[in-house]
Amino acid sequence: DAGVIQSPRHEVTEMGQEVTLRCKPISGHDYLFWYRQTMMRGLELLIYFNNNVPIDDSGMPEDRFSAKMPNASFSTLKIQPSEPRDSAVYFCASSGRSRTEAFFGQGTRLTVV
Amino acid sequence: AQSVAQPEDQVNVAEGNPLTVKCTYSVSGNPYLFWYVQYPNRGLQFLLKYITGDNLVKGSYGFEAEFNKSQTSFHLKKPSALVSDSALYFCAYASGGSYIPTFGRGTSLIVHP
Numbered sequence: 001d002a003g004v005i006q007s008p009r010h011e012v013t014e015m016g017q018e019v020t021l022r023c024k025p026i027s028g029h030d031y032l033f034w035y036r037q038t039m040m041r042g043l044e045l046l047i048y049f050n051n052n053v054p055i056d057d058s059g060m061p062e063d064r065f066s067a068k069m070p071n072a073s074f075s076t077l078k079i080q081p082s083e084p085r086d087s088a089v090y091f092c093a094s095s096g097r098s099r100t101e102a103f104f105g106q107g108t109r110l111t112v113v
Numbered sequence: 114a115q116s117v118a119q120p121e122d123q124v125n126v127a128e129g130n131p132l133t134v135k136c137t138y139s140v141s142g143n144p145y146l147f148w149y150v151q152y153p154n155r156g157l158q159f160l161l162k163y164i165t166g167d168n169l170v171k172g173s174y175g176f177e178a179e180f181n182k183s184q185t186s187f188h189l190k191k192p193s194a195l196v197s198d199s200a201l202y203f204c205a206y207a208s209g210g211s212y213i214p215t216f217g218r219g220t221s222l223i224v225h226p
Contacts, residue, residue, distance in 0.1 A: 004156070031212060043157075043203065043216040056213075091156055100145055100164060100212050104156035 006092050006105035013112055018080040021108045023092030024073055033102060034067055034077050035091040043091075049075065082112045115140045117187075117204045119217040126194045127225050134189040134220050136204030145207040146187045147214060148178055152200045160202075163187060174198070194224045 005024040013019050025032050034046040047057040052069045060067070064083070069075040079086055089109050093102040117138045126132045138144055145164050149157040161172025168180040178189045189202060201221050205214040 033213070035216075042218045045213070045215065048213060093157075095212060100207065101147060101159040101162055102157075102214055103159070104149075106154075106156045 004092055004094055004103055004105035006090075006108050008108060009106065011108060011110045013082055013110070015083055015112055016081045017112075018078065019082045019086075019110060019112075021077040021090050021092075021110070023075045023077070023105060025075070025092070025094030026096070026103055027073065029094035029096045029103075030072075031095045031097075031102075032069060032075050033091075033093040033095075034075070035093065037089045037091060037107070046077070079110075082110075084112045086110060087112050115206070115208065115215075117146075117206045117215070117217040119202075119204055119220045121220050122218075123221045123223065125223050125225065128196050129193050132191050132194040132198070132222065132224070134202050134204075134222060136187045136189065136217060138185050138187060138204075138206055140206050140208060142208065145212070146178075146180065147205040147207070148172065148176065148187075148189050149203045149205060149216075150200045151203065151219070157203060160189070194222075196224045196226055198222060199224045 007022045030051050032049045036044050046059045047067045049069045067077045089107045091104050091107045093104045095102045147162045148160040150160050151157045160176050161170050163170050163180045171177045176191050201219045203219045204217040207214050
């Protein structure tokens with residue numbers, strides 16, 4: 001298995017633009033997580049899905065953030081409109097029912113200028 | 114509120130010496146505890162976990178951790194450090210049954226040649 005795949009690896013965008021981050025979880029995993037990493041706040045859980053259904057989105061910072069999981073092999077995190085304070089590394093992770101550890105993608109480094 | 118704490122932002126150790134990265138937890142019930150490592154510009158990689166059973170847990174790359182209920186600690190250890198162990202280490206917990214990892218702030222481990 002190729003592991004959790006995230007795209008793009010790097011994204012530079014202008015303030016006000018829409019940004020879409022993509023994630024392909026490990027096949028067979030039924031949990032998917034989106035985390036954000038910053039120096040100030042560390043690793044924050046934004047939202048997680050179980051069997052493609054959003055379970056807890058209390059970590060999503062604002063209505064500008066939205067996430068979808070249309071099927072078991074794909075998820076998106078969208079920021080619209082983006083702001084400079086959204087600059088961070090965004091990680092997607094997945095885990096399976098029989099395993100308790102999460103497997104992380106390599107992250108998307110987002111810079112909003 | 115439930116949490117894990119990593120009291121040291123940075124740990125310095127000489128190559129060949131034993132290393133310890135500290136983690137304490139404040140989690141109700143029977144916590145699941147984890148250690149992850151993050152190398153520069155990479156996602157987090159799972160090292161080891163404590164779910165139940167033997168308090169001494171062995172993981173990847175020669176690391177181990179001891180679950181200590183009386184001291185509410187789960188310190189990461191390695192008998193002999195390598196320069197290649199230099200990375201950011203995260204302690205995490207999941208409340209029993211939830212499988213949703215919540216991470217500490219991380220500790221930067223620097224191993225000097």
